[in-house]
Amino acid sequence: MAAELTSQQVLREWLFTILGERGGSMPAARALTEMERRYGELLSDGDWSLTKRGDESKWWNRTRFERKNMERAKLLVPASQSRGVWTLTEAGWGEYRKIADIALIVERAEEPKASIRLPGQPVGQKFPARAEEMTQRVIRSTAVAEYIKRIHGHICQICGIRLITPKGAYAEAAHIQALGRPHTGPDVAANVLCLCPNHHVLFDFGALAISDDLSVTDQSSGFSLGYLREVPGHEVGREYLAYHRSHHARVRDVPEV
Structure with a gap:
């Protein structure tokens, strides 16, 4: 048999x-x-x-x-x-x-009841206090961000997913070399990627690295995720990719205390 x-x-x-x-x-x-x-x-x-x-x-x-x-x-x-x-x-x-x-439901059902510890719910504030403050922020170019998302059809350059919401397609413009201090990157098309929210967060925190040949690597596992997708009219600046790799390499080298 x-x-x-x-x-x-x-x-x-x-x-x-x-x-x-x-x-x-x-x-x-x-x-x-x-x-x-x-x-x-x-x-x-x-x-x-x-x-x-x-x-x-x-x-x-x-x-x-x-x-x-x-x-x-x-x-x-x-x-x-x-x-x-x-x-x-x-x-x-x-x-x-x-x-x-x-x-998750099955896993929780199989746990001994005594081992389950639910955190106490914080009381919070029914009427939160308000405070005035002055801030400075970098003024980003909406035109650049919208151009990048539109030319890619709101498709993530890493995973190829196009999110559809009741208000239409959704993607995020991710700066490779961040605009704020101490990075002071330029707000130009070559320094922007069209990404889904998940890969935007992972890229910003250095969990993903993009090589000059546009190969994408998961830094935690070392696995290759394929290649960054390009389209005519949007050439990714290799100098900004190099900055991103260098910056996050330095962050990872900082010893834990």
């Missing part, structure tokens, strides 16, 4: 989990490797057996097949656009969140 294979639905949920926990995108081979590292012990002997061609395990082959099904369901960015990087679409993010919420 042939060994039972892990269902396609389970493989799909595992792939959603891996991609969602890694920021929504990952090169194909890396995604499969991560799935193996995390779920390998749950795979059956049949899953580990080789395909008829003998070039890869059945679960690896069946996960690739499921990736195609997810693409047809518009849960992943089409392979023709993602350059070998498996990337969640907005609908894909929605499915991942459902899976993550269910996993």
Whole structure:
């Protein structure tokens, strides 16, 4: 009797989990490797057996097949656009969140009741106090930001996701070399990227590094996230990318106290 294979639905949920926990995108081979590292012990002997061609395990082959099904369901960015990087679409993010919420509910249900410690709710203020203050801020060029978002069609240059809200498409203009002190970067198109909110935050905090060849690296894991997408009419300034890498390298080198 042939060994039972892990269902396609389970493989799909595992792939959603891996991609969602890694920021929504990952090169194909890396995604499969991560799935193996995390779920390998749950795979059956049949899953580990080789395909008829003998070039890869059945679960690896069946996960690739499921990736195609997810693409047809518009849960992943089409392979023709993602350059070998498996990337969640907005609908894909929605499915991942459902899976993550269910996993959290199950995890909490399995916890011993005595181990659950809920923090006390702060009292807060019914009528918060008000105070006047004077601030100085950098005046950003709305025209530059809107140009960058419009020329990219509000599509994130890293993950390829285009967020749709009731008011239309949404993306954020991210300065590579920040405008404020001590960075004092220029507010020009070459110093701006079109990013989704997630990758904007990760980039600003130095969790992502972009090389001069536009390859994007996750600094925490060292994994490649593919290449930054460019479009005619927007050339990214390599000098600003170099500044970003240098600045965040210095931040990481500061010893903890």
